[in-house]
Amino acid sequence: MSYPPPIKACDRRDSWAYDTVARRLSEICLKIIPENEFSPEIVGNLEKLAADIPQGTIRHLLDTDSRDATDWQNYIQPYLGQSWLEVPWFFAETYFYRRIIEAIDYFRLQIDPYLLQKKLGLERSHSSIQVLSQKLNRSLKDADRVQTIALIHASLWGNRVDLSLWPAEHGDRSISESEQEKHRILADDSDRTVDLLQKRGDRVDFIVDNAGFELFCDLCFADFLLTSGLSQQVFIHGKSHPTFVSDAMVKDVLDTVNYLQNHSELEIKRVGDRLQDHLDRDRLSLRHHFFWTSPLAWWEMPSDLCQNLADSNLVIVKGDANYRRLLGDRYWSFTTPFSEIIGDFPTSILALRTMKAELACGLQPGQAEWLQKEDPQWMTNGQRGVIQLSVKA
Numbered sequence: 001m002s003y004p005p006p007i008k009a010c011d012r013r014d015s016w017a018y019d020t021v022a023r024r025l026s027e028i029c030l031k032i033i034p035e036n037e038f039s040p041e042i043v044g045n046l047e048k049l050a051a052d053i054p055q056g057t058i059r060h061l062l063d064t065d066s067r068d069a070t071d072w073q074n075y076i077q078p079y080l081g082q083s084w085l086e087v088p089w090f091f092a093e094t095y096f097y098r099r100i101i102e103a104i105d106y107f108r109l110q111i112d113p114y115l116l117q118k119k120l121g122l123e124r125s126h127s128s129i130q131v132l133s134q135k136l137n138r139s140l141k142d143a144d145r146v147q148t149i150a151l152i153h154a155s156l157w158g159n160r161v162d163l164s165l166w167p168a169e170h171g172d173r174s175i176s177e178s179e180q181e182k183h184r185i186l187a188d189d190s191d192r193t194v195d196l197l198q199k200r201g202d203r204v205d206f207i208v209d210n211a212g213f214e215l216f217c218d219l220c221f222a223d224f225l226l227t228s229g230l231s232q233q234v235f236i237h238g239k240s241h242p243t244f245v246s247d248a249m250v251k252d253v254l255d256t257v258n259y260l261q262n263h264s265e266l267e268i269k270r271v272g273d274r275l276q277d278h279l280d281r282d283r284l285s286l287r288h289h290f291f292w293t294s295p296l297a298w299w300e301m302p303s304d305l306c307q308n309l310a311d312s313n314l315v316i317v318k319g320d321a322n323y324r325r326l327l328g329d330r331y332w333s334f335t336t337p338f339s340e341i342i343g344d345f346p347t348s349i350l351a352l353r354t355m356k357a358e359l360a361c362g363l364q365p366g367q368a369e370w371l372q373k374e375d376p377q378w379m380t381n382g383q384r385g386v387i388q389l390s391v392k393a
C-alpha cells in the first residue's frame with residue numbers, strides 16, 4: 001500500500017501541528033512542575049526539556065534500563081539530530097511525552113505527573129457524570145438500538161474533554177447536548193455498529209484515550225454492553241506510562257471505578273458497583289501495552305498485540321491521538337474511505353474521534369470544502385466528530 005507523507009510541524013507555520021510543537025509542548029512540560037513536588041534535579045530536567053523545544057534536536061533516551069528502551073532506540077535512530085519541527089508530528093509528540101517520563105525518572109519513582117489534572121477532570125465533570133449515570137441506569141431496562149446508539153454518541157463526545165487542550169480548571173466542558181449534536185458527526189456508522197454488536201458482540205475491546213469524563217463515558221458503554229448481554233467480555237486497553245497529559249492507564253480505570261463506588265449519589269454509585277462486579281467476575285479486564293505509547297502507526301503493531309486483538313469481535317478506538325495512529329498521522333485525501341486505510345486490521349474496528357488535528361478521511365466529496373467555509377477550525381476545535389466502522393468479514 002502506498003502511504004501519503006506524514007504530517008510535520010514544519011509543513012505550515014499556521015498549522016495546529018506547528019503551534020503544538022512550537023508552543024504547546026513546552027507549556028505542557030512547564031505546567032507539571034507546580035502541579036507536583038519534584039526534586040530540584042527533576043525540575044531542572046523538565047526546564048531543560050522545555051527550553052530545548054522546538055529548536056533543539058532529537059537525541060537518544062538516557063533511561064536505558066527501562067522496558068521500552070530498546071524499542072525507543074529503534075524509533076529514534078532515523079531522526080537523530082533532526083529538530084522537533086522537522087520530524088513527523090506524531091513522533092515529535094509521542095517522543096516528547098516519553099522524554100518527560102525520562103526527565104521525572106518515572107519508571108523508578110512511579111509518579112504520574114498529570115494526576116492532579118486527571119483528578120480535577122473527573123471531579124469537575126460531576127454534573128455530566130450524574131446525568132449519564134441516570135440515563136445509563138434507566139437504559140438498562142430496555143437496551144435497544146436507540147439506547148446503544150446513545151452510548152456510542154456519549155463515548156464519542158466524552159472525547160471532547162481533553163486535558164492537554166482544556167485543562168480541568170477551565171470548568172466542565174463535558175456536557176453535551178446530544179440531540180443538537182447529530183449534525184456535528186461528519187461520518188456516522190452508528191447503525192452498522194449496532195448491527196454488528198447484535199450479531200456478534202461477544203468480545204469488545206476499548207483502546208481508551210483520556211481519563212476523567214471520557215473514561216467514565218467509555219466505562220458506561222462497557223457496562224451497558226455487559227449488563228445488556230450484548231457482550232460477554234470487555235477489555236480496556238490503557239497506556240503503559242503517563243502520556244498526552246490525560247491518557248488513561250490501568251490505575252486510572254481502577255481509580256475511576258473506586259470514585260464511582262464511593263460516590264454519595266446513588267445513581268453514580270450504582271454504576272460503580274456494577275463495574276466492580278464486572279471486574280470481580282473477570283467480564284471486564286484491564287490491559288496495557290507499550291505499543292500504545294509508541295510513535296508507530298497501527299500497521300506496525302507488534303504481532304503479540306495483533307494476535308490478541310484478532311480474538312475480539314470489535315475494537316473501539318477512542319480519541320484523536322489514537323485516530324492519528326490509525327491513519328499513520330498522514331495527509332490522506334479527506335474522501336479516502338476509512339476501511340481502505342484500516343483494511344488489514346485484525347478484526348472489525350470502530351473509531352470514535354472528536355477532531356483535534358489536521359487530518360481526516362471517509363468524508364463525502366465537497367464536505368471538507370463546505371466545512372472549511374463554515375468553520376475554518378473544523379479540524380482542530382473538537383466540535384465535530386466521526387463514528388467510523390470497518391468490518392472484518
Ligand SMILES: O=P(O)(O)OC[C@@]1(O)O[C@H](CO)[C@@H](O)[C@@H]1O
Nearest residue numbers: 162209210319320321322356357
Ligand atoms: O487523543 P485526544 O486526547 O483526543 O487528543 C490528543 C490531541 O488531539 O491533543 C493534541 C491537540 O491537538 C494533539 O496533539 C493530539 O492528537
